[in-house]
Amino acid sequence: MLKEISCDAFKIGDQPRPPVRFHMGLNTILGSVTGAAGSIGKSTMMLIIDFVFGGNTYTQSDAVNELDPHTIYFSFEFDNTEYRFSRNTEEADVIVVVDENRNALESWGIKKYTQWLAQQYNMNLPGASFRNTISRFFRIYGKNNHNELKPLQTRGGEEPKRDAINVLISLFQYYESIEDFKKQLQYADERIKAFRTARRYEFIPSAVDGLTKYKANVVEIASLELERRKLANLDEADVQPAEVEKANERNVLKRSLDDTRREIKARQDELHLLNLNLQHGAYPTEADLQALHEFFPEADLEALVKVEKFHSRIQTILSEELRQAKTAVEADISELQEVEAKLLSHMDSIPASKAFTDEFLDAYTSLDRRINKLKDENEAFDIRNRLGIEKKDASEHYHNQVATVLEDIEISINTQMEAINDEVTGGEYNAPKLTLSAYNSYTFETPKDKGTGTNHRSMIIYDLAVLQNTVLPALAHDSVMFDSMPRPDLSNLIRVYNDQIEKQIFIAVDKTSECTQEAQHILRETTVLKLDNNEQALFGEKWSRKERT
Numbered sequence: 081m082l083k084e085i086s087c088d089a090f091k092i093g094d095q096p097r098p099p100v101r102f103h104m105g106l107n108t109i110l111g112s113v114t115g116a117a118g119s120i121g122k123s124t125m126m127l128i129i130d131f132v133f134g135g136n137t138y139t140q141s142d143a144v145n146e147l148d149p150h151t152i153y154f155s156f157e158f159d160n161t162e163y164r165f166s167r168n169t170e171e172a173d174v175i176v177v178v179d180e181n182r183n184a185l186e187s188w189g190i191k192k193y194t195q196w197l198a199q200q201y202n203m204n205l206p207g208a209s210f211r212n213t214i215s216r217f218f219r220i221y222g223k224n225n226h227n228e229l230k231p232l233q234t235r236g237g238e239e240p241k242r243d244a245i246n247v248l249i250s251l252f253q254y255y256e257s258i259e260d261f262k263k264q265l266q267y268a269d270e271r272i273k274a275f276r277t278a279r280r281y282e283f284i285p286s287a288v289d290g291l292t293k294y295k296a297n298v299v300e301i302a303s304l305e306l307e308r309r310k311l312a313n314l315d316e317a318d319v320q321p322a323e324v325e326k327a328n329e330r331n332v333l334k335r336s337l338d339d340t341r342r343e344i345k346a347r348q349d350e351l352h353l354l355n356l357n358l359q360h361g362a363y364p365t366e367a368d369l370q371a372l373h374e375f376f377p378e379a380d381l382e383a384l385v386k387v388e389k390f391h392s393r394i395q396t397i398l399s400e401e402l403r404q405a406k407t408a409v410e411a412d413i414s415e416l417q418e419v420e421a422k423l424l425s426h427m428d429s430i431p432a433s434k435a436f437t438d439e440f441l442d443a444y445t446s447l448d449r450r451i452n453k454l455k456d457e458n459e460a461f462d463i464r465n466r467l468g469i470e471k472k473d474a475s476e477h478y479h480n481q482v483a484t485v486l487e488d489i490e491i492s493i494n495t496q497m498e499a500i501n502d503e504v505t506g507g508e509y510n511a512p513k514l515t516l517s518a519y520n521s522y523t524f525e526t527p528k529d530k531g532t533g534t535n536h537r538s539m540i541i542y543d544l545a546v547l548q549n550t551v552l553p554a555l556a557h558d559s560v561m562f563d564s565m566p567r568p569d570l571s572n573l574i575r576v577y578n579d580q581i582e583k584q585i586f587i588a589v590d591k592t593s594e595c596t597q598e599a600q601h602i603l604r605e606t607t608v609l610k611l612d613n614n615e616q617a618l619f620g621e622k623w624s625r626k627e628r629t
Contacts, residue, residue: 085132
């Protein structure tokens with residue numbers, strides 16, 4: 081539980097204010113009983129309570145704007161052990177672990193801190209964080225989460241209903257029972273997407289368009305299989321499909337082998353030319369030119385010599401390129417020879433089969449391929465239908481489970497609200513009603529009464545019902561929640577608050593002079609902080625007060 085909050089900025093006049101000490105059950109921040117004092121720090125103190133539970137709204141408050149950066153010191157108690165911390169308004173993303181003398185021991189990030197709180201409060205809820213859960217039940221002016229018409233939602237009711245209901249499902253600890261069905265639905269959906277992707281990239285055959293084409297394929301398959309049997313019967317010996325398949329496979333390998341050997345021969349010829357070029361050169365030598373002169377004495381030998389020298393220079397440049405080309409061709413030949421060896425090995429591994437004519441193999445193979453294509457199309461159709469049925473079934477199971485869970489939560493909350501409402505109104509008025517119509521839709525209303533005071537009362541009753549039925553450890557209600565509420569109802573509500581002895585409730589309240597004596601007594605007994613005008617304000621002054629001249 082939250083045990084203590086202190087801050088050097090808390091004052092009574094110019095004197096330090098003692099630490100605020102909390103207890104289990106109702107903790108009251110009490111303002112002016114007549115309501116004559118406003119802006120004295122009630123909501124600010126409530127925001128500070130939210131701040132020590134990991135919230136950030138306090139950092140945008142008037143107090144933070146008016147005061148210098150300041151540190152809030154606080155402690156929690158779990159299993160009779162006190163844990164002390166501090167959090168500065170200027171470095172609000174850091175929680176400092178401190179000792180009893182406020183000496184820093186270590187620093188935590190805000191995420192680690194709220195996870196620690198979740199563990200201490202046994203609120204490690206699948207599907208919802210501690211902070212997102214508890215924040216919506218700390219209804220404080222400035223947090224924008226007290227829209228009385230949309231009590232499940234934060235952000236002034238702008239939060240998607242689906243997210244709000246999801247938190248409620250987690251808080252009632254039904255999340256995992258739904259998640260199993262949700263995962264089955266997601267798996268079915270992923271299988272359909274994978275099937276469609278495989279079809280789009282032609283990894284599997286396309287399915288037929290509909291049942292009419294499916295039936296037509298069945299008829300054509302039967303006709304083609306009959307034709308294939310007739311073709312096989314033309315052969316003297318019995319034709320086994322496996323034999324035909326082996327023969328086809330050997331033929332395919334033989335064609336690949338022939339292609340590979342032709343490629344090897346072409347590359348070997350290329351290598352031979354490269355070797356000749358490297359050995360003898362691509363242009364005539366000086367001796368070649370002298371021999372030429374003997375046959376053609378009128379030839380301009382000097383010009384030919386100049387050309388030969390020019391070609392020699394080119395030959396020097398080309399020789400390196402030729403050697404590189406030779407290396408590349410030799411590598412190609414080696415690789416092709418490896419392919420040749422593998423093809424030969426594969427052919428040798430296929431048992432000898434009956435010899436078939438090329439005409440027979442072509443006809444038989446053509447029929448076989450057509451039959452297989454049609455069968456593949458129909459099989460794809462069957463798979464698509466089966467996947468569709470699986471998704472439909474998974475979707476029905478998921479939505480049925482969601483409906484069951486929502487109904488259970490709805491009954492639990494409404495039953496509890498009915499009981500609380502009877503205590504608050506003396507059984508005289510209708511209780512609020514929550515309807516969880518779907519995983520992303522709900523309504524909340526008090527039948528035949530849409531008054532502001534009634535709506536605020538109903539939202540408070542809803543919070544109390546959730547508090548009593550879940551692991552939610554605390555809630556906070558600011559005075560804005562009570563302003564329009566009839567004081568008899570408020571008096572009864574204070575009694576209901578006071579009965580919650582196993583959890584913590586924080587309220588800020590004023591204008592209580594018209595409450596019953598019992599209610600006023602409860603408030604006095606549960607007050608942890610008394611605030612009033614001017615010097616009795618939380619920080620020892622009211623900033624809204626005009627300076628005196």
